[in-house]
Amino acid sequence: MSDPGQRLRTSLAADTAATSGTDFDSPIAMEALRATRVLHAADQEPFPAPGRLRVVTVANQKGGVGKTTSTVNLGVALALYGLRVLVIDLDPQGNTSTALGVEHTVGTPSIYDALVGDSSLADVVHPTTASPNLRCVPATIDLAGAEIELVSVVAREYRLRRAIEGYVQSLPEDRRPHYVLIDCPPSLGLLTLNALVAGDEVLIPIQCEYYALEGLGQLLNNIELVRAHLNPGIAVRTILLTMYDARTKLADQVAEEVRSHFGELVLPTVIPRNVRVSEAPGYGQSVLTYDPGSRGSTSYVEAAREFAERGVHLAPVADPRPMGPPPPPPATAPMPVVRPQASATGSRADRSLAGAAFAGTDAAVLPVPTSVDEENR
Ligand SMILES: Nc1ncnc2c1ncn2[C@@H]1O[C@H](COP(=O)(O)OP(=O)(O)O)[C@@H](O)[C@H]1O
Ligand SMILES: [Mg+2]
Helix, strand or coil, X not given: CCCCCHHHHHHHHHHHHHHCCCHHHCHHHHHHHHHHXXXXXXXXXXXXXXXXXXXXXXXXXXXXXXXXXXXXXXXXXXXXXXXXXXXXXXXCCCHHHHHCCCCCXXXXXXXXXXXXXXXXXXXXXEECCCCCCEEEECCCXXXXXXHHHHHHCCCHHHHHHHHHHHHHHHXXXXXXXXXXXXXXXXXXXXXXXXHHHHCCEEEEEEECCCCCCCCHHHHHHHHHHHHHHCCCCCCEEEEEEXXXXXXXXXXXXXXXXXXXXXXXXXXXXXCECCHHHHHHHHHCCCHHHHCCCCHHHHHHHHHHHHHHHCCCCCCCCCCCCCCCCCCCCCCCCCCCCCCCCCCCCCCHHHHHHHHHXXXXXXCCCCCCCCCCCHHHC
16 A cells, blocks of 8 residues: 555655755745645646546535545546546535535526436536536535435436436547546435446545444445445445544544455545635635645545546446446345444444435335336336
């Protein structure tokens, strides 16, 4: 496993050597130098393109763990370093849209129109100011009703998958995104289910705090069920440790525990707790554009580079993605039902939430099918 940030340090050391004896050795000058590298490095060292389109579902049913922050900053980093990226905001709060400076007031064409209405994704894609390579599908508050409105929609679990497939195939090859990043809401309802069915891989941000692993067992369980019944291609491929506070022993313990559980899935680079990261959305920006020389910014660049390098060896498929849902399971197959289970650290609250989402114990609120319904495939 490579040393986190080694590449950046090496290149910074080279810069320091090149500028030693000049005025460039003060901390401020070094930060300015780092900023320049972040903003202009695409010319010097673009990230490698993935072997095929990567549709990445950023999920964790816990709120406040860094899903939105990671989606935004990884997305901007990939785009600044030369890759085409589409970010889809699937959280009715619209925080991703805010952080990318994309309008998301009621009435703005948004992901709601593609999921519940007849719009294609192309109709609701917006440019961003962060990079011409980065486009965003915003979420408006309308999306809050989608969990219920989708219940009666045909093939409700496949709406997002089909929207992405249609969008990608409508574009000429040289304009298709390399990455689609989907920011999920903090729940395991029908929106997150759509994102898991649409994705090829899941990225789970884990906050380096107490309770970090709580509920994770349930999320993994649900991903397994989606894989078994709705999307055989989905798997957790990346864990990103966020909000690491080097002053606390706890952060180290959590990071160690996560690495011992998930091994190579965990990116070597850890995102530190950094005030610039939390300030950036207030200015409608990512931390890379708000304060490119900050530690938050350079860490996200390094994490994005590691993430991109993992995509290089993915085998291309004949066409970007096969159209439509996979064939329905035989009528006798067991239903996608999860019994709420105790994860090692899971609380009763999150066990029952996940159980309700997938077992349909509260069908009006968390409408996931409990039977194979031909009409809905
Ligand atoms: N590395 C970080 N350093 C400081 N604050 C952070 C960092 N990452 C996220 N935050 C802040 O933590 C809060 C929750 O992050 P967010 O990405 O919105 O989580 P989620 O999408 O999982 O709910 C936000 O206020 C965000 O600005
Ligand atoms: Mg969020």
